[in-house]
Amino acid sequence: MRYRHTVGATVHAFADLKDLLAKASPARSGDMLAGLAARSAVERSAARLCLAELPLATFLREALVPYESDEVTRLIVDGHDASAFAAIAHLTVGDFRNWLLLDTTTPAMLAAIAPGVTPEMAAAVSKLMRNQDLVLVARKCRVVTRFRNTIGLPGRLSVRLQPNHPTDDPKGVAASILDGLLYGAGDAVIGINPVSDSPQTLLDLWLMLDELIARFEVPTQSCVLTHVTSQIAAIERGAPIDLVFQSIGGTEDTNRSFGISLALLAEARAAALSLKRGTLGDNVMYFETGQGSALSANAHHGVDQQTCEARAYAVARAYSPLLVNTVVGFIGPEYLYDGKQIIRAGLEDHFCGKLMGVPLGCDVCYTNHAEADQDDMDTLLTMLGAAGVTYIMGVPGADDVMLNYQSTSFHDALYLREVLGLRHAPEFEAWLERMQVTRDGRLRELDADHALVRGLLAVQPA
Amino acid sequence: MSTPPERPPGAVVHADPWAELRRHTPARIALGRAGASLPTAEVLGFGLAHAQARDAVQTPLDVPRLLAALAASHWPALALASRAPDRPTYLLRPDLGRQLDPADLPLLTGAARGPCDVALVLADGLSALAVQAHAVPLLDALRGLLDPAWRIAPVCVVRQGRVAIGDDIGAALRARVVAVLIGERPGLSSPDSLGVYVTYAPRVGRSDAERNCISNVRPAGLPLADGARKLAWHLREALRLQLTGVGLKDESDIAALPAVGPPGTALEGERRD
Numbered sequence: 001m002r003y004r005h006t007v008g009a010t011v012h013a014f015a016d017l018k019d020l021l022a023k024a025s026p027a028r029s030g031d032m033l034a035g036l037a038a039r040s041a042v043e044r045s046a047a048r049l050c051l052a053e054l055p056l057a058t059f060l061r062e063a064l065v066p067y068e069s070d071e072v073t074r075l076i077v078d079g080h081d082a083s084a085f086a087a088i089a090h091l092t093v094g095d096f097r098n099w100l101l102l103d104t105t106t107p108a109m110l111a112a113i114a115p116g117v118t119p120e121m122a123a124a125v126s127k128l129m130r131n132q133d134l135v136l137v138a139r140k141c142r143v144v145t146r147f148r149n150t151i152g153l154p155g156r157l158s159v160r161l162q163p164n165h166p167t168d169d170p171k172g173v174a175a176s177i178l179d180g181l182l183y184g185a186g187d188a189v190i191g192i193n194p195v196s197d198s199p200q201t202l203l204d205l206w207l208m209l210d211e212l213i214a215r216f217e218v219p220t221q222s223c224v225l226t227h228v229t230s231q232i233a234a235i236e237r238g239a240p241i242d243l244v245f246q247s248i249g250g251t252e253d254t255n256r257s258f259g260i261s262l263a264l265l266a267e268a269r270a271a272a273l274s275l276k277r278g279t280l281g282d283n284v285m286y287f288e289t290g291q292g293s294a295l296s297a298n299a300h301h302g303v304d305q306q307t308c309e310a311r312a313y314a315v316a317r318a319y320s321p322l323l324v325n326t327v328v329g330f331i332g333p334e335y336l337y338d339g340k341q342i343i344r345a346g347l348e349d350h351f352c353g354k355l356m357g358v359p360l361g362c363d364v365c366y367t368n369h370a371e372a373d374q375d376d377m378d379t380l381l382t383m384l385g386a387a388g389v390t391y392i393m394g395v396p397g398a399d400d401v402m403l404n405y406q407s408t409s410f411h412d413a414l415y416l417r418e419v420l421g422l423r424h425a426p427e428f429e430a431w432l433e434r435m436q437v438t439r440d441g442r443l444r445e446l447d448a449d450h451a452l453v454r455g456l457l458a459v460q461p462a
Numbered sequence: 463m464s465t466p467p468e469r470p471p472g473a474v475v476h477a478d479p480w481a482e483l484r485r486h487t488p489a490r491i492a493l494g495r496a497g498a499s500l501p502t503a504e505v506l507g508f509g510l511a512h513a514q515a516r517d518a519v520q521t522p523l524d525v526p527r528l529l530a531a532l533a534a535s536h537w538p539a540l541a542l543a544s545r546a547p548d549r550p551t552y553l554l555r556p557d558l559g560r561q562l563d564p565a566d567l568p569l570l571t572g573a574a575r576g577p578c579d580v581a582l583v584l585a586d587g588l589s590a591l592a593v594q595a596h597a598v599p600l601l602d603a604l605r606g607l608l609d610p611a612w613r614i615a616p617v618c619v620v621r622q623g624r625v626a627i628g629d630d631i632g633a634a635l636r637a638r639v640v641a642v643l644i645g646e647r648p649g650l651s652s653p654d655s656l657g658v659y660v661t662y663a664p665r666v667g668r669s670d671a672e673r674n675c676i677s678n679v680r681p682a683g684l685p686l687a688d689g690a691r692k693l694a695w696h697l698r699e700a701l702r703l704q705l706t707g708v709g710l711k712d713e714s715d716i717a718a719l720p721a722v723g724p725p726g727t728a729l730e731g732e733r734r735d
Contacts, residue, residue: 417498
């Protein structure tokens with residue numbers, strides 16, 4: 001089916017729904033690389049005008065990636081909740097934006113429609129929204145998850161403590177964990193990206209995290225971000241695994257390039273649930289995503305990178321994750337060229353995830369070959385804080401010495417708490433007060449006699 | 463008895479009392495703070511490191527010098543280029559960096575002496591500095607670990623290359639396995655980090671889940687001798703099991719090697735080149 005929109009004397013034609021979505025997307029290098037982007041600013045505007053008039057129900061009739069050949073499409077179509085969709089079924093994409101912005105559209109109403117919102121609907125409406133719209137609506141979306149603490153409550157911000165080390169040295173990892181905990185970070189998860197995939201190295205990391213969390217009774221969870229097959233194998237061998245991690249994408253072929261399928265994710269979740277390690281809830285999965293992964297795997301099927309990304313959230317929500325984050329600026333300038341594109345993508349991803357009921361955090365980040373710097377990250381960080389982002393990363397000094405990119409620091413999280421009055425997850429907040437790391441939510445000036453400082457220093461691996 | 467306060471009277475920066483742990487990690491720990499924020503010295507130091515990493519991305523590979531170093535170490539070699547003509551194109555068009563310049567194909571097939579077991583590719587990637595400094599020493603360390611029965615193709619030096627260009631080259635050389643030594647994208651603390659990607663049965667269209675990666679090879683990361691041993695282990699296992707990628711788990715440390723190895727997943731493989 002073709003879509004058309006006339007601007008003055010020019011008729012702009014779009015080959016199909018995915019062409020229309022791609023042309024309506026704010027400019028970014030990845031869509032240009034794929035040959036999908038609008039060829040002019042006016043064509044982009046025409047696509048948006050055309051898209052605004054489209055009934056939301058169109059997305060239930062026209063699949064972007066064929067149902068027969070893609071299990072993610074089948075998940076989206078077969079899992080669609082028609083009764084949840086009923087409340088918005090009469091809207092066009094343009095009026096969906098208006099409806100989302102109404103002050104009478106409450107968090108409860110947004111939660112109620114979430115199972116009826118397909119990723120394509122979320123992506124479509126986001127393309128008509130300004131950055132401030134993406135902030136305002138996301139802020140109204142509540143997604144609360146639990147494992148050993150409660151993540152996603154209004155007015156709260158959690159932090160993943162990311163203590164990576166270039167050789168997985170347990171002493172080096174532990175040093176960064178100590179640094180993070182004493183800066184009040186780690187309530188989302190203590191999550192290590194290992195260099196190695198050797199079973200013994202991974203097991204050593206899981207054991208160290210388990211012992212540390214147990215000894216100091218830290219109300220949080222651990223994760224070692226290795227391939228899902230390694231985690232299933234480790235669970236079978238008795239490793240103390242809290243959260244199971246996997247990178248996921250929005251098409252079957254993308255996921256195949258990651259060496260996974262939906263069935264494998266289900267198997268991994270069942271394995272994690274069998275350990276019964278959560279004390280408050282059973283959200284046991286941790287997923288990472290990022291615009292450009294489908295194109296990078298040559299698996300985008302002509303769908304723009306932001307829509308592919310939203311489809312990854314449909315994969316995520318099928319497994320009730322504790323945490324999902326978009327690693328927004330990690331992939332490089334061929335997908336998101338500069339600070340402006342990274343900021344836009346981060347806000348889009350957060351909005352789409354939250355609208356779909358996914359506990360979205362963001363790795364606010366960039367690489368050294370992108371046209372971006374710390375000032376751009378400050379802008380995105382602050383806007384995401386205002387948008388109620390579930391969690392951000394906490395990397396010592398914002399410099400990940402293993403993955404070689406810049407993320408957000410423990411200090412950045414403190415800044416956001418200070419400026420926006422955001423509090424830790426409640427159980428973690430109480431622990432920080434009890435351990436006298438914070439007083440009334442603000443970091444104390446700790447000295448070498450502080451009990452937790454001494455305790456953590458005493459258990460550093462030999 | 464009490465220790466002195468971490469912030470003496472009048473000081474505006476609070477120091478963290480765990481600075482001793484810095485000896486265990488290059489991570490930026492115990493930075494201290496001014497209020498909730500980074501002290502001025504840390505902000506400026508970070509800015510300088512970023513500037514150095516940005517410059518590392520732009521520095522071109524000195525091909526004649528690299529060829530001379532290979533010749534001095536008795537590695538037969540040839541110089542090739544990807545289809546990306548310059549750095550800006552390379553950064554925006556990874557597809558071009560993954561393909562061999564068609565003009566170089568005759569050179570490559572001319573150099574092939576029938577099918578071979580192992581092809582070795584050196585590509586600038588995102589840090590020519592890494593390849594310039596570490597690739598030849600790594601190959602020299604590898605030499606004694608190679609099975610004498612293996613047929614080794616001439617070393618291919620590639621300008622503006624990405625990991626997957628090894629598929630083009632390996633296929634043209636009819637290699638059973640290809641190892642691509644490539645400059646990883648520079649980190650703030652590591653402008654010279656070398657990545658090694660091993661792919662069994664290289665051919666166009668291989669996915670990153672079909673590769674293994676040995677990352678962060680540099681003197682301050684995974685030492686070159688260890689990197690060479692890991693590479694030899696992966697080449698041997700790839701040829702023995704006839705696969706690479708998620709099906710080949712790094713157990714080289716079980717064979718009494720240090721516990722450092724490939725991340726194995728496609729995402730990082732793709733994103734690091």
